[in-house]
Amino acid sequence: MKNSKLSIVMASVLSLSVMLAACGGGGGSPTSAGTAGGSNASGSEPQKTVTVFQFKTEIVEGLNELKAAFEQDYPNIKLDIQTVGGGADYDAALKAKFASGAAPDIFSNNGYASLDMWEEKLEDLSDQPWVNDLVQLAAGAITKENRVYGLPLDLEGFGYVYNKDLFAKAGIAELPMTYSALEEAAKKLQAAGITPFANAYQEWWLVGSQGISVAFSNQDNADEFIAGLNDGTASMIGNKHFEDWARLMQLTLDYGNKNPLTTDYNTQVTMFANGEAAMMQEGNWAQTMIDGISPNLNIGMLPMPLNDDAARTGKVTIGVPVNLVVNKDSAAKEEAKTFLNWLVTSDIGKEYIVKKFKFIPAMTTIQATAEDVGPIAADLMNYIEKGDIFPHHAGKYPDGVAQEFGSAIQHFLAGQSDVPTWQKNMQAAWDKLK
Structure with missing residues (x-):
């Protein structure tokens, strides 16, 4: 789909975005771009809020636990995790947020056609330290013209x-x-x-x-x-x-x-x-x-x-069910990148990916055993190994x-x-x- 078509769709859902904002569903660029009303413990640096808008309802509990761990490691960055179930509801809500000026800093993207549709809004993440660690199966959907636009969360x-x-x-x-x-x-x-x-x-x-x-x-x-x-x-x-x-x-x-x-x-x-x-x-x-x-x-x-x-x-x-992408116009995009890197490199992030979420890792640097991911994923990994x-x-x-x-x-x-x-x-x- 052409980006001009996306603009038309986003405009058509502007009224929905106003309703979402009235219900407290905002949290995009205006909040993220500025100071979050506080500073770190020393008072030397202002806090920024990174809004994460995603659709995997089954990992909300774990994400909130990771939020607490991340904010302890990075006291100047606060995470605002917002979840809307996948499919039409999520897509409409995401378009509404962009149309209303409340765009998130990080959001979910399926890749392929969705990458084409949202490309003009996405930060190029090709220089991120985790890119070279992506398994081959994971990279294709979110790569275009040798540029990587998102972090594949799992297989x-x-x-x-x-x-x-x-x-x-x-x-x-x-x-x-x-x-x-x-x-x-x-x-x-x-x-x-x-x-x-x-x-x-x-x-x-x-x-x-x-x-x-x-x-x-x-x-x-x-x-x-x-x-x-x-x-x-x-x-x-x-x-x-x-x-x-x-x-x-x-x-x-x-x-x-x-x-x-x-x-x-x-x-x-x-x-x-x-x-x-x-x-x-x-x-x-x-x-x-x-x-x-x-x-x-x-x-x-x-x-x-x-x-x-x-x-x-x-x-x-x-x-890959979801790639986490960064809004290129976000004033908190560097903080957003910090969180994504932490998610796949910190010990607790890697542990949650395989043991809490039961994900098949999309990174060669994250190891998973059958006991970690459970029998369904273990069987799937066997199919992957055989090429079936x-x-x-x-x-x-x-x-x-x-x-x-x-x-x-x-x-x-x-x-x-x-x-x-x-x-x-x-x-x-x-x-x-x-």
Whole structure:
């Protein structure tokens, strides 16, 4: 998306920004740029406030603990951490903050198309000391013309999280790496009195951002296919891999929980953690919630296979869920860089990344054991080591398409459209927003 289009969108949400400011949701440039009303213990230097606007709700508690540790190390810098859940709500709130003049100093960015859209607002971080420590998988989404514009917070992966003990109870000895094998596993689980899938299809992001990425990955060349969607030479209509993805979704419906379209993330994870279902489409971000319900659950990760070619489809999806970027117009941008560097170099920052957040590190200088990150991430790291991974393509969708995808997919899952109509709706969403 062109930056001029971003300006139009930002202007259109100005009224929302006024409402956010009235509710105390501000904290951007006016506060950050000046003195925060105090000085350090010696009174020699004024304090500055760095506003961090991010969307990973599951790490808020840990971020606040890190805030206290950072402010102890840097008494002249105060952090104002603000969180809005990911997706449309976050995107609208971020645009509103910029439109109102309350832009944050640090904010979340998905990279790829989002990098293109926000590039004119981003500080070039290529000279930061952590840049050379980025793992190869992490750098691509936030790098443009050899310039690094953000700090990848971690690597995340998704597929079907599965309960190893329930698989054993159903007599599933070989892990399903193809569609037919997954269908057979579902039948065995159901025959053993076990619900195969816990589906949280109320969550548009689960299908519209994450799940559908697998249909892109199974193309002969995903990036060429996306380029073709943008220039009109490719289409989702009649595409076999999208048809296969719809078939996989139907399988999960046929062997899944009741009322999947009114089942949210928390309910899904609770069902799975309580042993009420053997599989769920999720990733390593769910580990902390699972641990809070059923510590030491014997679990692992499976692909979302679309066909019976295991070499092609028997892979999990890995990507960077969030890059922390710096507002280049912030008067506190040097302090913002100080915090980002501290986050990935301090002992406590590195410890929280792997042990508290259960993240797969995006830095070669941060080490993680299976005990640190939990069994889901440990399994994902094994897939990474073997090279059995897909990139996450959602960051390459046009702005707003993931939400449109989610709606179209939910209509299909509700039986309100057949596969050809669903494909037409998906293509129409892309064409409208590209």
